[in-house]
Amino acid sequence: MTSPTDPAARQLLAQGRLEVEGRLVDASNVTLYCALELDGLSGHAVYKPVSGERPLWDFPHGTLAGREVATYLLSEASGLGSVPPTALREGPLGVGMVQLWVDTTDDELVDVRPPAEVPDGWRVVLHAHDRLGEPAVLTHADHPGVRDLAILDIIANNTDRKGGHVLAGTDGRVYGVDHGICLHSEPKLRTVLWGWIGEPLPSDAVEKLRALPEKIYGSLGEELSAHLNGVEIGAVVERAEKLLSTGVFPEPGDDWRAIPWPLF
Template sequence: MKTSSEDTADLELLTHGVLEIEGLLVEASNATLRAVIEHDGRTARCVYKPVKGEKPLWDFPTGTLAGREVAAFEVARAFGVPLVPPTILRDGPMGQGACQLWIEEDGEPLVGFVPAAEVPEGWHAVAAARGPDGEAYHLAHSGDPAVAMLAALDVVLNNADRKGAHVLHDGGGGVFGVDHGLSFHTEPKLRTVLWGWAGEPLTPEVTEAVERFTTADPEGFARYLTDEETAATFARAAKLLADGRFPELPADRAALPWPPI
């Protein structure tokens, strides 16, 4: 887990560093660029998502996705758990956009399609699938407690697009979620691959983190949201605590993003 001083240093780098674009991440729906960032003798990689590269959506206001990325980081900070890489809103080569520290993946994926008879011990099967020759598979994810914490964060964020590729494992054993632009809607939108704990009691660690959030100063994230979105975020956290359980899959709308991975 990062210390507060490391978190501060990362934010200092993202805020004041000079960006040099390396290239475009072509699989992303909106303009997403990887860049090198340098400041005060330190160099790292980051993801830069300019507002002007956001595609219009019918259900999210145009030009708000970058701010939602930052708000998700601030909510994770209020959880007291490093679940979202340091993220800020700043000017860059293509104008204002979200700038997030790059997470170098290390180790086996935490979400994936696995043969139905070979789901790893401790993993949770979420949905059944078939391979090209009709062989049985499961969409499944790790039972790592940090993944459970990320699943709870998604409930509070109302994350509408938690794909498997958005769950990253770094070299230090940390688990991070990325790509939170489609979050904080006031209507129920939760679409995630992390349904493995559906209906199960919250762990003590998750309960503590969500409680910590409910008493946090909203200034860090509310500036990027409407008053209604901020109120809805606190309401979702309060309901999660009152229920004491992870939510069940919804019956009236899609529960999984597409594609899931």
């Protein structure tokens, strides 16, 4: 099984033979579980063909598959967050997004629990009541990998960061998946990872954000232009610069729902 951090993973994704083994039925668009094989290397991947996408009125440009690839490119170039290797390529049902499958542990990184059962150090995002009227909280781990994913979501303008999209990899890394509705030019951040509101950005993230505009004006911008329009690419720079100017994790906006539903 090829690790997400293995340099050969990109080649396997781009050139490997893709064979459908099943379908993830909970997904809103066609999402297939596939085997990958190339010259003795093997692995598994998620394949989302463009032909299986349902059009979204507020994302009229490009494809959801392209936005998944663009978010991966942004993560890789910026060093913010971890997204499994992702490529746009031909598959059994035509061109689509192919992303390396991540093996995960049983560890939960986002959860809804009674207040008394929140693990020490976890961040509480929302107080509510369950269907029986008992107190409950939306909470997530205070983990560097989760925090970096929250920063990636800000600059990628992720409008659907559900708890089930935050994975604890068996390699110890935290991975974010399912980025089809990211990178809109208008503010649409909707996430379960609001646990650091008002706190200073970590110094390593600040350095990565400072370096991002130059990358976008260079080779990264050229790569993104295959999937996004110019306004959307420029908005990435604007979000990074705004985040740097404030120096803290932002609060939710008042003009849109800031937490996705369902939560997972």
